[in-house]
Amino acid sequence: MLTAVVVPEGLEAVQAALVEESRLLAGGTDLMPRLNDRATPPTRLVSLRRAGLDGIAVGADAVRIGATTTLARIEDDDRLTILRGCVRSIAARPVRGLATVAGNLFVRQPHGDLAVALLALDAEVEIHGPGGPRAQRLDQVLAAGLAPQELVTGVRFTPPQTFRYHKAARRRFNSASIVTVAAALTVVDGVVRDARIALGGLGPRPLRCETAEGVLVGRPLDEPTVRDAARAAETVIEPFDDAYASAWYRRRVFPVHLRRALLGR
Numbered sequence: 220m221l222t223a224v225v226v227p228e229g230l231e232a233v234q235a236a237l238v239e240e241s242r243l244l245a246g247g248t249d250l251m252p253r254l255n256d257r258a259t260p261p262t263r264l265v266s267l268r269r270a271g272l273d274g275i276a277v278g279a280d281a282v283r284i285g286a287t288t289t290l291a292r293i294e295d296d297d298r299l300t301i302l303r304g305c306v307r308s309i310a311a312r313p314v315r316g317l318a319t320v321a322g323n324l325f326v327r328q329p330h331g332d333l334a335v336a337l338l339a340l341d342a343e344v345e346i347h348g349p350g351g352p353r354a355q356r357l358d359q360v361l362a363a364g365l366a367p368q369e370l371v372t373g374v375r376f377t378p379p380q381t382f383r384y385h386k387a388a389r390r391r392f393n394s395a396s397i398v399t400v401a402a403a404l405t406v407v408d409g410v411v412r413d414a415r416i417a418l419g420g421l422g423p424r425p426l427r428c429e430t431a432e433g434v435l436v437g438r439p440l441d442e443p444t445v446r447d448a449a450r451a452a453e454t455v456i457e458p459f460d461d462a463y464a465s466a467w468y469r470r471r472v473f474p475v476h477l478r479r480a481l482l483g484r
């Protein structure tokens with residue numbers, strides 16, 4: 220059973236509180252319902268509420284977002300319009316007022332829409348652990364997870380020339396992803412010079428799709444190119460069945476949503 224909820228002040232105190240069997244609690248929008256459902260073994264919770272890890276810094280070519288910054292705060296920040304469409308696609312405003320950036324990195328699919336966007340932005344994750352601070356690319360963090368007693372303290376990225384985000388869901392707002400596509404592109408004279416594509420709803424975790432990127436680079440950003448990129452991606456996606464859509468449906472509609480994300484139609 221849940222034996223304690225501790226609310227340490229500051230990062231060092233959080234670190235000290237993170238003993239074995241404890242679990243980090245950020246906004247609690249994912250963790251608390253799962254605790255209530257008893258799907259997660261009850262344990263000791265270490266709240267990040269007073270960890271002092273929130274905040275947004277926007278420099279000339281870099282953005283840093285603190286781990287406990289809420290999605291609502293991102294939504295309201297006029298310097299972060301690049302992420303506004305993404306955060307508005309997540310849950311409803313009351314949930315976004317609690318849900319945090321770092322929490323979104325560790326939720327199960329089909330959630331994790333901000334993680335998909337940050338993956339396309341090639342975000343770097345700032346991590347703090349018993350050995351001190353370190354930084355790691357988000358794709359590696361998603362694949363390998365954190366070491367015991369580590370926590371995320373922030374994420375940072377460089378805004379790309381062009382960023383696209385598209386989420387297909389049963390309803391326009393407040394509905395989980397069927398397919399999410401985020402893309403960071405550099406296009407010069409109509410030709411793709413650089414591409415990073417990330418997908419949600421199409422695998423056990425947000426997926427960086429390098430096979431599709433390889434097809435896009437060096438070609439015009441048009442329907443035949445995007446069709447070929449979708450075909451290439453189909454070899455690596457692993458769609459799944461859930462309450463929102465079947466694996467078959469996700470695979471079937473994926474090329475349409477890749478096209479909508481990349482071409483806007």
Ligand SMILES: Cc1cc2nc3c(=O)[nH]c(=O)nc-3n(C[C@H](O)[C@H](O)[C@H](O)COP(=O)(O)OP(=O)(O)OC[C@H]3O[C@@H](n4cnc5c(N)ncnc54)[C@H](O)[C@@H]3O)c2cc1C
Nearest residue numbers: 245246247248249250318319321322323325330331332371
């Ligand atoms: C009604 C509803 C609708 C939702 N719809 C969507 C949706 O459309 N899209 C979507 O992406 N999500 C959705 N979610 C899921 C969730 O709200 C978000 O993913 C949210 O960003 C999770 O953040 P949190 O702060 O609440 O995480 P928590 O629930 O507090 O934690 C989630 C996990 O992250 C870990 N964690 C938290 N902070 C850190 C840290 N700093 N370092 C390491 N580990 C950490 C926790 O230990 C836990 O395992 C929805 C949730 C609800 C309740």
